[in-house]
Amino acid sequence: MTYPIRPIDESEWPAFGRVLEEAFGWTPHPQQSERWKTETEFDRTLAAFDGDDIAGVTSVLSLTMTVPGGQLPVAGVTSVSVLPSHRRRGVLSALMRRQLNDVHERGECVAALYASESLIYGRYGYGRAAGELSFKIDKHASAFVPGAPADPALRLKVVKPADVRAELEKLFASIVTHRPGRYERKPHNWTGILADEEYDQHGAGPLRAILAEDDGGVRGYALFRIKSNWDAHGLADNQVRLNELEATDPAAYALLWRSLLDRDLATTVTAGSRPVDDPLIALLADPRRLRAGWQDELYVRLVEVDRALTSRAYSAPVDVVIEVEDDVCPWNARRWRLTADLSGAECKPVEEEPDMTVPVSALGSAYMGDGTLMERLQAGLIGEHTAGAVRALATAMSWSPKPWGGLVF
Ligand SMILES: CC(C)(COP(=O)(O)OP(=O)(O)OC[C@H]1O[C@@H](n2cnc3c(N)ncnc32)[C@H](O)[C@@H]1OP(=O)(O)O)[C@@H](O)C(=O)NCCC(=O)NCCS
Missing domain, CATH: 3.30.1050.10 (SCP2 sterol-binding domain)
Structure with missing residues (x-):
């Protein structure tokens, strides 16, 4: 059986979204749904139709991603879903083939995605191109090695995240080329990062921010939440949950981590996604105490091998x-x-x-420098x-x- 494939227009958005909701078992908050619609490039969506009904979907975000030695337009594949009633009939395979042809015609030589499961995308030529670490650090075992950088010109400033959006955007833009895999953020990305609705909080209270700055301006920031707790003996047991920490230089980076690790009334700091070579590993005197867990992160597909290979250093x-x-x-x-x-x-x-x-998937794996x-x-x-x-x-x-x-x- 074949399922005709075409992009959707905006009027078909509810039916498109429904496929994702059913496939992921996810009920987005209306504000999340609205943000998702805002970021959708309708001419880059694809839907596979069973009669009048949409059976499977995907779309592409036009990203500018850092690769070794520079930046590149990259097709950011997202919203991949097939209705549970239509699974394992080749709908995804048909969508992926059509999408790769479209990306090729458009002239992007690299596609990238985040996979819900590691098993899915190798067959379409995507390779695991990056990993990530999660950390769970006990405050009492978080001392830095001797010689950790410190800059007396730096100071910390507690701020409300929404009040410093422009500073965060500016700082991130200044470091986006420092690491392959990072991509330029658009306004809707920041709206999502700073959205502080209750469903985002998971019981850990509002989003908080701290800046590292000097007289010249902001040199780093941390965005985090605090899950507040007192144990049965009346001892404080707060957990600091880090969302994001970015800095322009090692001293600002070290200061921001110290401010999280030394926080009064907290016992642990958790971080869900950090790079596999996070400098924190080198800074901690007892790195085993990071209790790091590894996971696959970005997947990359070379859509045009020769152009991709000549577009990096x-x-x-x-x-x-x-x-x-x-x-x-x-x-x-x-x-x-x-x-x-x-x-x-x-x-x-x-x-x-x-x-x-x-295999092209192995070149995709190696492409970002892993x-x-x-x-x-x-x-x-x-x-x-x-x-x-x-x-x-x-x-x-x-x-x-x-x-x-x-x-x-
Ligand atoms: C993952 C998903 C899109 C697959 O769609 P599908 O239409 O069933 O996939 P296809 O029928 O085209 O499958 C093609 C091949 O991939 C395999 N495959 C598909 N999904 C797989 C999975 N999750 N795990 C392992 N293998 C999978 C199929 O077995 C088939 O293998 P074959 O070619 O050897 O027969 C669908 O199951 C889904 O929507 N899952 C929930 C949402 C999700 O995880 N989306 C991905 C977001 S990144």
Whole structure:
């Protein structure tokens, strides 16, 4: 059975939204729904129809994302859902193929997404490109190593988040290129981040903000909530729940963390999503006490391998012939010679014998600099035909800092 696919117009929004609500078992608050509608680019939606009814949906957000060495227009895939009555009939596969063709025609060479489950998107050529850590830190075990940075010019300022929106936006814009995976935020992103409705609070009270600043202006901020509690013995047991902490420099970063970790009446600080190379790991004298948990984060798909590979920077010179396997975007499936050094990269179609055979999902995984190619070689998922070629490519593609999006889209 086939399901005709086309973008929706605004009048079809309720039916589009309903598919997501049913598939996710999610009942959005009317304000959440309104925000979601505001961010939707209707010409980039896709719906699969069963007669007059929508059976499956997806859409794309036009993002400007940081990649190693620069920024790139990236198709941010979102709102992927199929009605429970229509699951496992190929609706998602049809939507994904159509979407990748549309993205290709539009000229974006990279697509990215957050997956509800790790299992779903590998078959469409997406690879796990970033991970994230969650932390649960006991205040009494949170001392920093000797030599942690401190700047006497810095001071903390307690503020109401909504009052400093412009400062937060400005600071974030100044650091967005510092890490691959981060993307430029639009006004609706900030409306969502700062929305402080009760359903967002999960029993932890209003959103709070603290700034690190000097006479020149804001150098960092933390957004967090506090779940207030007193135990049966009358001892304070507050939990600080960090949403977001950004800083322009190490001293502001360290000061903001200290202000959370040293907070009076609190016993723990939790953070749901932090980069895998969060500098806090180096700052803590006893990093095991972070009680870190790992999870996959951003997934990346090279829609046009050659343009994608020449749109990022490389950490070391490399010259390899890569045979790319790609069933979904056949224009990628051929041999490419990638020649890169610290000044730039070239990627040309060639007929020569390949140094390696690589599924396009593995290139997507490596694209943001996570350094995963060697782990895939060791797992037997990449065919190496010239000894050392994968290591050379892995070294060239790895990047520091490690990729992390930090905000689900
Ligand atoms: C995930 C979802 C979109 C899949 O839609 P679908 O139309 O059932 O998928 P398809 O029928 O096209 O499946 C294609 C293939 O993916 C597999 N697959 C799909 N969803 C999967 C899942 N969640 N876990 C494992 N495999 C999955 C199918 O088994 C099928 O495999 P095959 O080609 O080997 O037969 C749908 O189950 C859904 O809406 N889930 C709830 C919401 C959600 O998680 N959305 C994703 C947001 S990122």
